[in-house]
Amino acid sequence: MNVHEYQAKQLFAKAGIPVPPGEVATNPAEAFTIAEQYNKPVMVKAQVHAGGRGKAGGVKYAENAEAARVLATKIIGMDIKGLEVKKVLVTVAEDILSEAYVGIVLDRATQRPVIMVSSAGGIDIEEVAAKTPEKIFKLAVDPVVGLKSFQARDLAYKLYRDISQVRQAADIIMKLYNVYWECDASLVEINPLVTIPGGKVVALDAKMNIDDNALDRQSDIAAMRDIDAEEPSEVKAREADLSFVKLDGNIGCIVNGAGLAMATMDLVKRYGGEPANFLDIGGSSNPRKVVAAMSIILSDPNVKAILINIFGGITRCDDVATGIVEAYKELNPSVPVVVRLTGTNEKEAEKILAAMNLPTAETLDKVVKKAIAMAEVPA
Numbered sequence: 001m002n003v004h005e006y007q008a009k010q011l012f013a014k015a016g017i018p019v020p021p022g023e024v025a026t027n028p029a030e031a032f033t034i035a036e037q038y039n040k041p042v043m044v045k046a047q048v049h050a051g052g053r054g055k056a057g058g059v060k061y062a063e064n065a066e067a068a069r070v071l072a073t074k075i076i077g078m079d080i081k082g083l084e085v086k087k088v089l090v091t092v093a094e095d096i097l098s099e100a101y102v103g104i105v106l107d108r109a110t111q112r113p114v115i116m117v118s119s120a121g122g123i124d125i126e127e128v129a130a131k132t133p134e135k136i137f138k139l140a141v142d143p144v145v146g147l148k149s150f151q152a153r154d155l156a157y158k159l160y161r162d163i164s165q166v167r168q169a170a171d172i173i174m175k176l177y178n179v180y181w182e183c184d185a186s187l188v189e190i191n192p193l194v195t196i197p198g199g200k201v202v203a204l205d206a207k208m209n210i211d212d213n214a215l216d217r218q219s220d221i222a223a224m225r226d227i228d229a230e231e232p233s234e235v236k237a238r239e240a241d242l243s244f245v246k247l248d249g250n251i252g253c254i255v256n257g258a259g260l261a262m263a264t265m266d267l268v269k270r271y272g273g274e275p276a277n278f279l280d281i282g283g284s285s286n287p288r289k290v291v292a293a294m295s296i297i298l299s300d301p302n303v304k305a306i307l308i309n310i311f312g313g314i315t316r317c318d319d320v321a322t323g324i325v326e327a328y329k330e331l332n333p334s335v336p337v338v339v340r341l342t343g344t345n346e347k348e349a350e351k352i353l354a355a356m357n358l359p360t361a362e363t364l365d366k367v368v369k370k371a372i373a374m375a376e377v378p379a
Helices: 004-015 028-038 064-074 125-131 147-156 163-182 212-218 232-239 257-270 287-298 317-331 346-354 363-378
Strands: 020-023 040-045 059-062 088-092 098-107 110-120 136-140 185-196 198-202 207-210 243-246 251-255 275-279 305-310 335-343
Touching: 004 020, 004 207, 020 028, 020 059, 028 040, 028 064, 028 088, 040 064, 059 251, 064 088, 088 185, 110 147, 110 163, 136 147, 147 163, 163 185, 163 198, 163 207, 198 287, 212 243, 212 346, 232 243, 232 287, 251 257, 251 363, 257 275, 257 305, 275 287, 275 335, 305 317, 305 363, 317 335, 317 346, 335 346, 335 363
Parallel strands: 251 275, 251 305, 305 335
Antiparallel strands: 020 088, 040 059, 040 088, 098 110, 098 185, 110 136, 185 198, 185 207, 243 275
């Protein structure tokens, strides 16, 4: 689960991390009122779950309250990477003397949180990582022992020479690690971490991703979820208890089991196709899950063919076949569908599908090749 910048800053501030004052506005009038109360220049920042907001025109400097109102009028309603901006953060603009980067992410290879810092922070941190990786310093933290103060200081020395700023940065890194751990985050990030006149170190931006599997014990954070800011198909999939991630290809995939879904997508890529999604219906044999899966995939205009690949264990092939029949009756798919069903009750499934004259395949290779061929045929 993603949280907005203003929400992440609320969690940061609660942990004692210094952030500039700011409030959220949902319309230009609110932006004016917020900026007026600060009585100083502000930044008007689009709140969407997408990177590159600044480059897209979603982060602007306003000299006064009226300028903030005008900018909010332009930014609210803006499309940034397919997401509509519905709110903006109006926050005090700081005079920036230097920019740095601090982030914590889970490294699945080592099964440890990894803290990354760089004195070359800012909007081009991805370019820094790609072209000059030596400017990024990393520390894998033992989750049993936790982050020690001397480790935080060592990282802070990679960012600053001034001892006062080193101490401030070390304190922020310690508190950021606590936020990461206590909030069950999969990612926390300050980019940029800035110094301002007077030598103070401040978290100018904030980003957090929360592990969905931990939301049952993070009720306050779960309440922050902004469904309007999420991909509609992913919201619908979550409500249907489906594991779904939208991609940019044209072959919709319906599979049972995450491992088989990944293998199916890999094979689609190997044979020259592009998967439109990851979709795992899980071990359930409920036909309605198949209907929901088909509905979600058909809502993607890029999809030119649908590949259904089921290996029946707990999942019964005949129930999946029944779901396919129900989906055809309710949704009347306008794109071709090819099916591979093998395992529990596959003979019964074959009889159900035979009446529909749907293309089928016996092996994974064959079903993938058929799907690619179907996607390439003009509608």
